[in-house]
Amino acid sequence: MRIFLDTANIEQIKEGVKLGVVSGVTTNPTLISKEGHRDYEAVVKEICSIVNGPVSAEVVVNDKEAMLIQARKIAAWAPNVVVKIPSTTYGLEVTSQLSKENIKVNLTLCFSVNQAILGALAGATFISPFVGRLDDAGHDGMALVKDVVDIYKKYEDLTTEVLAASIRHPLHCVAAAKAGAHIATIPYKVLLQMTQNPLTDVGIERFLADWQSVSEGT
Ligand code: E4P
Numbered sequence: 111m112r113i114f115l116d117t118a119n120i121e122q123i124k125e126g127v128k129l130g131v132v133s134g135v136t137t138n139p140t141l142i143s144k145e146g147h148r149d150y151e152a153v154v155k156e157i158c159s160i161v162n163g164p165v166s167a168e169v170v171v172n173d174k175e176a177m178l179i180q181a182r183k184i185a186a187w188a189p190n191v192v193v194k195i196p197s198t199t200y201g202l203e204v205t206s207q208l209s210k211e212n213i214k215v216n217l218t219l220c221f222s223v224n225q226a227i228l229g230a231l232a233g234a235t236f237i238s239p240f241v242g243r244l245d246d247a248g249h250d251g252m253a254l255v256k257d258v259v260d261i262y263k264k265y266e267d268l269t270t271e272v273l274a275a276s277i278r279h280p281l282h283c284v285a286a287a288k289a290g291a292h293i294a295t296i297p298y299k300v301l302l303q304m305t306q307n308p309l310t311d312v313g314i315e316r317f318l319a320d321w322q323s324v325s326e327g328t
Pocket of ligand 1: 137238240276295
């Protein structure tokens with residue numbers, strides 16, 4: 111499973127990339143808005159220059175024709191941009207058209223197996239089941255990830271990658287990996303939580319103390 115960062119924060123992205131474990135970024139209008147009043151195109155271009163991998167940027171219009179026009183513009187911002195399109199009826203139509211134009215699409219806000227099947231048939235590069243938001247609504251979000259992975263595996267021609275999104279904590283990452291998700295996109299905080307274990311800290315302290323006592327004795 112690959113790890114993407116789910117943020118538009120430049121510092122967090124730079125820190126994550128330094129670790130050598132982040133191979134992409136996903137943003138959404140909410141995450142972009144958290145970074146203040148910067149120009150959307152400028153933020154996405156900067157992220158694309160930092161990350162050596164796909165960077166998802168979402169359309170911010172809700173009309174089919176406008177979405178298609180905006181998606182083409184976003185796709186031209188950088189070679190590693192992936193356009194995020196919502197999993198709706200016209201979102202599918204837009205995805206089919208963009209895939210014919212070789213523009214990569216991340217079909218977002220996926221909450222059902224049927225949306226995922228249709229997304230793959232429309233040629234989406236990534237499908238994003240929103241795990242945390244399903245959990246919040248009393249459903250089993252990770253069961254959706256597992257179902258989609260299992261179904262895609264049955265059909266060789268469905269090459270869409272499953273991008274587990276709306277990840278809230280480290281256990282979600284473990285579950286996404288067990289479910290066979292190709293990618294988990296995670297907040298920077300969760301990435302840091304994944305690196306930490308109190309037993310590792312205690313172990314380091316003990317090793318260094320023992321080393322110190324030996325070197326003091328010699
Ligand atoms: C995915 O690409 C979305 O940006 C994101 O995972 C949404 O997460 P949230 O439900 O925590 O807002």
